Amino acid sequence: MEDSTARGRSGGIVGVLAVAGIVASLMQTLVVPLIGELPRLLGTSASNAAWVVTATLLASAVAMPVTGKLGDLYGKRRMLLILMIPLIAGSVVCAVSGSVVPMIVGRGLQGVGMGMIPLGISALRDLLPPERLGSAIALMSSSMGIGGAFGLPLSAAVIENTSWRALFWGSAALSLLVAVTIWFLVPDVPARGGGRIDLVGAVGLGAGLVCFLLGVSKGGDWGWASGTTVGLLAAAAVLFALWGAWELRTREPLVDLRVTARRPVLLTNLASIMIGFAMYAQALIGPQLLQIPEAAGYGLGQSMLAAGLWMAPAGLMMMLISPLGARLSAARGPKVTLCTGALIIAAGYGGSVAMMGSPWGVVAFTCIISIGVGFAYGAMPALIMGAVPHSETASANSFNTLMRSIGTSVAAAVVGVVLAEMTVTLGGHALPSENGFRAGLLIGCGAALVAALVALTIPGRPAPGGAGERAAGGAVPAGTGPASKS
Known part of the structure; x- marks a missing residue:
């Protein structure tokens, strides 16, 4: 009975933290279906309206390392609850906005909430028994991609059937619900860090x-x-x-560069940049390819809502694959899982050029890529936590999540330039060309192959009972592992 109660409590913690991560990452793609309408809705120019997306990206990148360090210093549950405040407040500000400046402020506040993902990963290390840790970390780490994948169809469905403001009122209500469940279901643990920010x-x-x-x-x-x-x-x-x-x-x-310079951490962070790039490239290309008019000769002519629904299975695959990735890490080590994930991503991109001619083909290659991302994202925290002191897990995971975000930012720029430069004209409008899409997909394939090569150079799995193994399948006690020697 005690074992079943403990399993139920652990399952509740994992569920709450995973949902919190998904809700935070939803904010990244919440306004994507609105981008074309924002200038009219907010009475501003297209260039000013673009800051509604950019503000979230900037705020999350700046906030993640700081919130991670604060979690180490003052407690992860406390910081998770504190991060819900800007998430809720930002959603309310966006819901009542009638001009671009308050909308940008609200979107920036929403971006701060992205710090919940690395904080949640680190909290799992403190709260779960060793046998549950690997799969829980994999699911929590994948929430960054899961939320982004589900955000597009969800937002499109809401916008097409009700007011755009309902998006933000709904996100405020959902964030409040998550805060309440964290308060009641996630126990507190003593802060392991010391000193000051x-x-x-x-x-x-x-x-x-x-x-x-x-x-x-x-x-x-x-x-x-x-x-x-x-x-x-x-x-x-x-x-x-x-x-x-x-x-x-x-x-x-704020960030112990001597720890991040250690080979396992440094190489994992470099691989994370490339995986983040590969993950986001297909998320940019897939919806656009689906919505190009059929008259172009290669477009698939789908509506905004239909395109979002065609992309949704990719997020589901990422969620379903995370436990399998955890088992692979426990059996072979997280390095093998990261390399396997990168190669699966490369295979998905490699086949995409032949599968981009139908919606089902787009579903196929985006699902393959997302399977690889699920493997890779689940392995990264295990590699990081196997090489840093227990007192620095939140800040180290935050820095790793930041590396993924930098990868997605670079992907947005590179793929955006490729699609903007390689165009065709249809009905007086410039559209990304078929060759432009092919080039973007091949660039994503190259990024995944680079990630696989970097993963191969990460030091191998330690001897049984070593720090890296415990991070993959269980907790690493404070003061153990290679990082504790510094």
Whole structure:
């Protein structure tokens, strides 16, 4: 009876934290179906309306490392509840917005909530028995992609059948419900970190990320050779160099660069950038390919809602595959799972060129890619937690999640440029060409192959009972593992 009660309690914790991660990641794609209508709805230009999407990206990138460190210092459950406040407030602000400025503010607040995913992963390490940890981490890690995949059809269905404001009222209500369940079902655990937050490091990293992500995300609009774009990227390089020097000198850094420079952590983070790129490239290409008019000769002529529904199975596959990935990590080590996932992604992209001629073909290759992403996303936290001290799991996972976000940002820029430059004209409108879609898919394949090569260089699975193995299939006690020696 006690065992069944414990399993039920563990299942409730995993369910609540996974739903919290999915709700947070939903915010990334919540407004995608509205992009074309935002200038009219908010009385602004298309370039200003684009900030409604960019603000969420920037806010999540800046907030994740800071919230991860705060979770280590003051407790993960406390920070999970605190993060629900901007998520709810941002949703309400967006719901009542009538102009672009409050909408951007609200979307920025929603982006802060993305910190719940790495915090949830780290909380699982403290709360679950070893035999439940691997599959739970895999599911929680995959929530970043699951929420993004389900966001598009959900948003399209709401917009086509009711007011666009219902999107944000619904997200506010859902976020409030998640906060209540966290309060009642997720127990508190003592904070394992010590010291204080590195404010200089937080500001420096935030400023560098803002400059970099703005340059990458808006370079296509401003021109890659424009003074603004070049200036932002140059400023980012300088700020990151100064930030790194500060982090290496301060006694209580926001991100322990000596730990992140260790080979397992560094290589996992590099692979994460490429996997994030590969994951987002198909999420950008699939819906556009589905909605291109059939008159173009290669388009599939689907409505916005239909395109979202055709893409939804990919998110479902990511959810279903995460337990299998956890079992593979427990049997062979998370390095094998990460490499396997990257190769599956590459295979999906490789077959996509032959399958892009029908909606069912798009479903097939996006599902294959999502299966690979599910394997890879589940392996990353296991690799990270097997190589860092217990007191730094939240900040290390937040930094890894940030690396995935950088990958998605770069994918948005690169694929956006490819599709914008390789076009055909139909009815007086420029549309991405068939060759443009093929090029974008092949670039995604290349990113996945690079991720597989990087994964192969990650140090192999430790001897039985080692830190990496325990992270893959169980908790790593504080003070154990290679990172505890520093």
